[in-house]
Amino acid sequence: MPLSLTVDQVASLAPDAASLAAGKKLAAGRDWSNVGYDERALWGECKGSALYQVRVDLSDLAAKCSCPSRKFPCKHALGLLLKAAANPAAVATVDAPDWVADWLARRGAAAEQKEKKKADVANAPVDEQAQARRAQQRAKRVDEGIAALDLWLADMLRNGLGTLAEHHDQSWERQAARLVDAQAPALATRVRRIGDIPRSTPDWTRRVLGELGRVALLTEAYSRIDTLDDALRDDVRALVGWSLKDEEVIARGSAVDDRWLVIGQRVEDDDRLRVQRTWLLGLESERYALVLQFAAGSAPFTESFVPGTLLRARVRYWPSAHASRALVEERLGHLEPWTGQSTGYSGFDALLEATTAALGAQPWVERVPCVVRDVRPARHAATGWHLVDAAGCALPLAARDHRRLLAVSGGHPVHVAAEWDGDVLLPLAVMSGNSFERLSA
Amino acid sequence: MQSLVEAALVGTARQPDRARSALEGDQPVDEVVTALDESVALERRVLLAAAAHDLYARAGRMPRTDVEAVRAASAETRPSCPASVATLLGELLVMRPRTLLAEALGRLDAAGMIVPPSLLPDLFDLRDPSVGALLSRVIGERGRWLLSLVDDDADWLRHDALDPAEALRVWEEGSLPRRLAVLRARRLAEPEVARAWLAASWATESAEHRTQLLAVIGESLEPADAPFLESALADRSANVRAVAARLLARLPSSEAALRFAERADAMLDYDAPSAPGIHAKVQKAVGLARAGTLHVRPPERWDAAWERDGITAKPQKGTGERAHWLTEALALVAPEHWSQRFGTDARTLIRAALESEWATTVLHGWSRGAIAVKDHVWAAALWDAWLDDVKSGEATARHESTTRATVLIALYRALSAADAEARTLALMHRPATDRPFGLSMLVDAVAAPWTAEYSRRFLDEIASPLAVAVGAQWAPGTWLEVLEAVAMRLAPTSFAAALALAHRLATIENAPPSHLRELEGFAALVRLRQRIHEEIPGEPARR
Numbered sequence: 001m002p003l004s005l006t007v008d009q010v011a012s013l014a015p016d017a018a019s020l021a022a023g024k025k026l027a028a029g030r031d032w033s034n035v036g037y038d039e040r041a042l043w044g045e046c047k048g049s050a051l052y053q054v055r056v057d058l059s060d061l062a063a064k065c066s067c068p069s070r071k072f073p074c075k076h077a078l079g080l081l082l083k084a085a086a087n088p089a090a091v092a093t094v095d096a097p098d099w100v101a102d103w104l105a106r107r108g109a110a111a112e113q114k115e116k117k118k119a120d121v122a123n124a125p126v127d128e129q130a131q132a133r134r135a136q137q138r139a140k141r142v143d144e145g146i147a148a149l150d151l152w153l154a155d156m157l158r159n160g161l162g163t164l165a166e167h168h169d170q171s172w173e174r175q176a177a178r179l180v181d182a183q184a185p186a187l188a189t190r191v192r193r194i195g196d197i198p199r200s201t202p203d204w205t206r207r208v209l210g211e212l213g214r215v216a217l218l219t220e221a222y223s224r225i226d227t228l229d230d231a232l233r234d235d236v237r238a239l240v241g242w243s244l245k246d247e248e249v250i251a252r253g254s255a256v257d258d259r260w261l262v263i264g265q266r267v268e269d270d271d272r273l274r275v276q277r278t279w280l281l282g283l284e285s286e287r288y289a290l291v292l293q294f295a296a297g298s299a300p301f302t303e304s305f306v307p308g309t310l311l312r313a314r315v316r317y318w319p320s321a322h323a324s325r326a327l328v329e330e331r332l333g334h335l336e337p338w339t340g341q342s343t344g345y346s347g348f349d350a351l352l353e354a355t356t357a358a359l360g361a362q363p364w365v366e367r368v369p370c371v372v373r374d375v376r377p378a379r380h381a382a383t384g385w386h387l388v389d390a391a392g393c394a395l396p397l398a399a400r401d402h403r404r405l406l407a408v409s410g411g412h413p414v415h416v417a418a419e420w421d422g423d424v425l426l427p428l429a430v431m432s433g434n435s436f437e438r439l440s441a
Numbered sequence: 442m443q444s445l446v447e448a449a450l451v452g453t454a455r456q457p458d459r460a461r462s463a464l465e466g467d468q469p470v471d472e473v474v475t476a477l478d479e480s481v482a483l484e485r486r487v488l489l490a491a492a493a494h495d496l497y498a499r500a501g502r503m504p505r506t507d508v509e510a511v512r513a514a515s516a517e518t519r520p521s522c523p524a525s526v527a528t529l530l531g532e533l534l535v536m537r538p539r540t541l542l543a544e545a546l547g548r549l550d551a552a553g554m555i556v557p558p559s560l561l562p563d564l565f566d567l568r569d570p571s572v573g574a575l576l577s578r579v580i581g582e583r584g585r586w587l588l589s590l591v592d593d594d595a596d597w598l599r600h601d602a603l604d605p606a607e608a609l610r611v612w613e614e615g616s617l618p619r620r621l622a623v624l625r626a627r628r629l630a631e632p633e634v635a636r637a638w639l640a641a642s643w644a645t646e647s648a649e650h651r652t653q654l655l656a657v658i659g660e661s662l663e664p665a666d667a668p669f670l671e672s673a674l675a676d677r678s679a680n681v682r683a684v685a686a687r688l689l690a691r692l693p694s695s696e697a698a699l700r701f702a703e704r705a706d707a708m709l710d711y712d713a714p715s716a717p718g719i720h721a722k723v724q725k726a727v728g729l730a731r732a733g734t735l736h737v738r739p740p741e742r743w744d745a746a747w748e749r750d751g752i753t754a755k756p757q758k759g760t761g762e763r764a765h766w767l768t769e770a771l772a773l774v775a776p777e778h779w780s781q782r783f784g785t786d787a788r789t790l791i792r793a794a795l796e797s798e799w800a801t802t803v804l805h806g807w808s809r810g811a812i813a814v815k816d817h818v819w820a821a822a823l824w825d826a827w828l829d830d831v832k833s834g835e836a837t838a839r840h841e842s843t844t845r846a847t848v849l850i851a852l853y854r855a856l857s858a859a860d861a862e863a864r865t866l867a868l869m870h871r872p873a874t875d876r877p878f879g880l881s882m883l884v885d886a887v888a889a890p891w892t893a894e895y896s897r898r899f900l901d902e903i904a905s906p907l908a909v910a911v912g913a914q915w916a917p918g919t920w921l922e923v924l925e926a927v928a929m930r931l932a933p934t935s936f937a938a939a940l941a942l943a944h945r946l947a948t949i950e951n952a953p954p955s956h957l958r959e960l961e962g963f964a965a966l967v968r969l970r971q972r973i974h975e976e977i978p979g980e981p982a983r984r
Contacts, residue, residue: 007528024532028968029961086528150485157484160452206442209449213492220489348504356500363496376510379590386508393504403562403591410558410583411513422499437559 005337008438009306010081012265013061015071016298023078027086035083036094040334042084043100046076054080055100057107058334061304064103072300138183142240145182146219149175149191153216161205171195179241186241190215214364231321235362244318250329253317258282260289260315261338262307263371263417264428266440272296278305279369279417279428280315280326283343288369289315289326303328307429308436310336322362340434344371344415347389351420367419367426374413377406387416387425398424405430408437442494445487453483460487470497514586519555521581526976527557533969534563539572540889540929541969546575548977555581562587570618605634612638617650621657628661636669648678655684662688667695674749683751690773691814701750701773708767709803710736711783711793733785735793737803739763740770764802771806776819779807787822795830801844804831808848812855820855824864827852828877846877853886861887862895869902873918880923889930896935899927904942911956912949921959928966936971940964 014020026046035044043055052067054076063077073081084091096104152175156164172195179188194211197204221228221236228236234252238244244252260280268275276293293301305311312333317323345351351370358365378388385402388394390413397405408414408430415431427439444463453460460483464474474490481489522530526549533542549556556564556579564576565588580588608623615623628635639654646654655673658666666688673685674697689697714731740763743754747766750773756765779790794803804826811819827849853861865886868876876883887895903920910919920927931939943964947957 006524007531025965028965028972086525153488154482154484157449157487158452158454160450160455162450162452205450206446209446209488209491210442210495213488213490213495216485216488217492217496352502352504355502359496359500363492376513378508378510380505380508386505388508388510389504392506394506394508395504401562403565403587404559406590407558407561407583407587410586411511422502435559 005081005085005306005309005335007082007085009308010078010085012306012438013073013081013304014078015073015300019071019073019075019078022075023082026075026079027082029079032080032083034097035080035090036092036096037084038093038096040104041096041100042080042091043096044080044083046079048076052076053099055103056081057104059331061306061335062107141182142184145179145184146187146222146240148178148182149187149215150219153212153219156212161208164208184241186239187215187218188241190218190239217363229321231319232362234319235321235364238318238320239364246327249318249327250316252319253326254319254323255314255316255329256282256285256287256289257312257314257332258285258287259310259312259336261310261341261343261371262305263369264419264438264440265305265307266428274301276301279419280305280311281343281369281371281417282315283310283341286343287315288324289317290324290369291326291328306335307438308338310338310341320362322358322365324365338431338434338436340431342373344373344417346373347391348372348375348387348393348395349389349391351395355420355422367421369417369419369428371415371417371431373415375416376411376413377402377409395420396424398426402427404437404439408432408435442491442498445491445494449487449491453487457483463487464490468497470494511590515582517555517581517583519553519581521557522549522552522554522977524557526554527560529972529976530556530560531563533973534560534567539567539569541966541973543572543575544970545973545977546572546579548973548979550575550578551980552978553981554977555579556584558583558587573622609638613642617653621653624654624657625660628657632661632663632665636666640669643673648676648681651676651678651681652684655681655688659684659688659691662691664692664694667692667697671695671697674751679748679751679753682749683753686751686773687813690775690810693775693778697750698773698775701770702778704747705770705774705778706782708738708740708770709779710738711779711785711790712736713783713785732789732792732796735790735797735803737767737794737797737799739767739799739802764799767799767802768806768809771803772809772813774810775814776807776810776816777814780819787819791822791826791830795826801831805844805848808852812851815855817855817857817860820852821857821860824849824852824856824860828864849877850882850886858887858892862892862898866895866898866902869899879918880920881926884923884926884930887930891930891932893932893934896930896932897938900931900935900938900942903927907942908946908949911946911952911960913956914953916956921956924959924963925966928963928970931967931970933970933974936967936974939967940971943967 010023011020014023031047033045033047037043037058040059041055041057043053046052046054048067050067052065054063054065054074056063056073056077061073061081063073063081065074065076067074067076069075172192176188176192176195179185179191190211194208194215197207197211201207218236218239221232222240225233225236260282263279263281265276265278268277274295274297276295278291278293280289280291281287282289291303291305293303295301311328311331313328314330314332315326316329318325345354351368351372354370355365355368358368372387372389374390375387378386378394380386380394380396383396384399385397386394387397405414405416405427409432412432416425416427417429417431418425418427420426429439430437444459444466448456448460448463451459464477464486465471466474470493473493474486477486477489526545530542530545530549533545536542546556558581561580561584564580564584567576608627611619611623612627624635624638627638639658643651651673655670658670670685670689670692674682674689676682676685686697686701689695690701692698711733713733743762743766747770748754752766752769754762756762760768776787780787783790791804791807794800794807797803804823807819808823808827810816811823827845831845856864865883868883891899907920907924910916910921913919928939943960946952947960
């Protein structure tokens with residue numbers, strides 16, 4: 001097999017637990033025939049209520065099955081991947097049958113067409129006047145929203161934060177809603193999150209004041225956006241809520257071709273929207289990239305990223321003074337498992353230096369990703385679990401269940417992938433030898 | 442930052458000077474703050490100063506250098522299992538019941554291997570005492586190291602790794618399940634110490650705890666326990682006395698057991714057949730010894746001394762007082778006593794008892810005695826008598842027919858494996874209406890894992906009734922409903938035959954989909970067990 005995924009990795013692709021369970025059952029069953037693979041795809045026929053043809057593109061794990069299920073990937077595709085994961089030797093390498101080759105050809109054609117369409121859109125004549133008018137209207141709304149926000153902030157400072165602590169009010173939520181109306185959604189989210197800082201912690205006021213300060217810094221920067229350099233201007237606009245289309249990112253952002261290790265993934269549930277954050281680390285470039293995907297309700301995410309795999313790809317960064325968010329513009333080969341390639345920072349000093357540099361370039365950076373090599377678990381009597389590097393420098397771990405990290409380490413040096421939020425490390429994965437264990441959900 | 446926080450807390454309206462002075466400072470970052478234009482509103486300046494200080498602190502964050510790495514786990518003495526087994530264990534972890542996980546862990550242990558570290562947290566979270574002892578053997582040094590670090594409630598698998606001092610502490614301060622666990626471990630290692638523990642704490646234990654502690658004694662009963670058990674006969678709780686008496690009955694050389702036998706002797710007498718002529722000798726030679734007469738004399742009156750032996754004065758509803766006293770007295774005597782006293786075998790005595798008007802009462806008492814000491818010979822003879830000579834129709838009261846089924850099921854546990862197998866296969870031949878209990882009990886009758894031969898014959902027996910059930914449109918109470926239990930018990934040598942059977946039956950025309958699903962579930966379980974046996978060697982690898 002060109003790709004050897006572990007069962008856990010396949011499991012992370014499942015849209016829900018029921019599909020996974022059904023896939024496992026199918027994988028263990030005898031309903032398969034004509035299972036095979038080549039450089040590009042894995043396929044097989046599964047006898048269910050009818051004979052279903054299942055195929056998986058190994059470059060991006062996109063799957064296609066002739067069954068009527070609306071789940072994606074369906075249980076048959078999961079079953080096939082699980083079967084291959086549990087026993088790679090049992091899958092034969094043969095020439096792809098027509099129904100697989102045709103599908104791959106169609107996929108290629110579809111991708112080309114999408115490209116063409118993009119180019120068409122880019123070349124299409126636009127009503128520049130109308131566009132300019134819309135932009136102007138929005139800018140006006142945002143200006144008004146920000147002016148109201150500044151007044152609200154000043155008012156809060158005048159009355160004192162002490163009055164806030166007394167009762168949990170809806171003012172944060174209301175202010176956030178006003179900012180949504182003012183078409184500044186990112187700023188709205190920032191304000192709403194401040195309201196969520198738990199008031200029970202002793203440093204509540206310090207944290208709230210720090211966050212309010214950063215909001216003020218942002219509105220301050222926005223008020224003089226014309227004086228900022230191009231990259232920071234893009235950041236400030238993004239932080240207020242202007243989004244870029246993928247085509248704009250490709251046109252304006254910088255590209256990096258590399259072999260990217262998927263170091264971790266988190267899915268956060270926001271009322272109706274699920275946000276998937278996937279962190280990549282380029283093995284040669286040593287660059288980190290954050291791929292965000294959004295899905296409504298239980299709908300699947302469009303692209304598959306499996307922690308612990310390597311993908312060859314061209315990654316395109318959003319224009320920014322601290323390039324972090326990115327999209328995968330083009331996959332340049334099939335996925336490979338990570339087999340112990342060394343990567344990441346040699347110690348926490350390097351991580352903290354990188355953090356300082358990031359904040360220096362763009363002061364609103366929230367989480368800095370990292371892989372830190374050769375760290376060991378350590379326990380501080382008062383503040384709990386830490387990781388300590390080879391030089392004896394330690395950073396605290398977020399207060400949560402670290403048993404899996406501990407178990408894999410056994411007190412010996414391991415490589416840990418994590419997000420550093422300035423206070424604590426939020427572990428994403430632990431690597432030991434050539435095994436990769438995902439830690440985040 | 443602290444002065445800014447304090448100023449922000451009270452508000453600039455109330456104390457503007459406090460806010461102004463908070464903007465002064467001598468840290469490098471304060472240069473930025475003081476550079477802010479005086480014309481900017483005070484509130485705005487406080488916010489921007491907070492932003493600067495916050496950023497300053499974040500950008501200048503230093504690591505701690507005073508935290509020591511924890512001591513590393515010792516090197517493993519057993520090899521970790523291969524990746525394919527780790528995958529399999531991960532699948533079994535989420536399944537219920539845990540029979541298959543236990544089977545896999547047992548094989549892993551037998552193979553001298555341990556589980557991979559990454560599975561440890563999930564295994565710890567099982568909190569299932571039924572796999573605790575097994576698990577504690579396959580978690581390796583890494584597992585014990587992890588347990589020593591996390592204050593997680595993993596007591597259920599920690600007990601047998603305790604040193605004696607720690608065990609004593611648990612015994613004196615722990616929760617009941619933990620105390621029972623350390624007592625169990627201690628009795629196996631040092632029974633004298635365990636008895637001393639019990640004697641020391643006995644007076645302070647609650648009646649419920651005393652009962653459970655006695656049950657632990659029963660798991661590893663030995664003659665040296667007799668004095669302690671005798672003392673427990675003076676217990677305030679009738680329940681505790683009854684449990685202690687039952688344990689003493691299992692120690693035939695104890696004083697109590699002799700007293701129990703003496704009491705029962707007064708209730709039974711046996712006259713051998715009167716004409717021991719040539720005719721009787723021939724009959725005896727072909728195994729049909731004529732039975733004599735059993736004289737049954739249930740107690741006429743309650744004797745308060747019996748209370749000490751856990752016999753209650755009042756019977757349960759539906760049983761006469763005299764019958765109750767008789768059953769209870771006989772139950773405390775190992776039935777071998779009667780074979781010796783009357784000089785004849787179990788079957789002859791049972792036949793004689795069946796002639797008596799107290800037949801079921803005597804059989805009941807003898808059965809309980811046989812079950813307590815697991816007397817294979819008596820259990821087999823009694824089992825046959827209950828099945829064929831005590832017709833369920835004869836039982837007038839409802840409770841008696843349940844008694845018959847319950848006694849038969851309880852007697853199973855006292856039968857030899859061969860006897861249990863033969864009797865189950867014989868019952869399977871009978872029509873359902875002629876069986877004392879349902880199919881799930883038949884599956885459960887012989888303890889798992891089944892022998893190769895029994896598995897083969899069991900499958901042969903169910904093949905044709907199962908085929909009928911699969912093809913039927915409506916098949917309640919058939920083998921289809923207990924297939925899962927069968928799959929859990931089959932010997933590995935029958936896996937192939939079981940799969941072939943399921944495969945064959947799945948081709949039956951017009952079988953309802955729900956029946957095919959049952960078959961598929963059966964086959965999936967068998968295949969899973971097949972994988973367990975193929976992938977985990979079950980014995981240490983040869984060097």
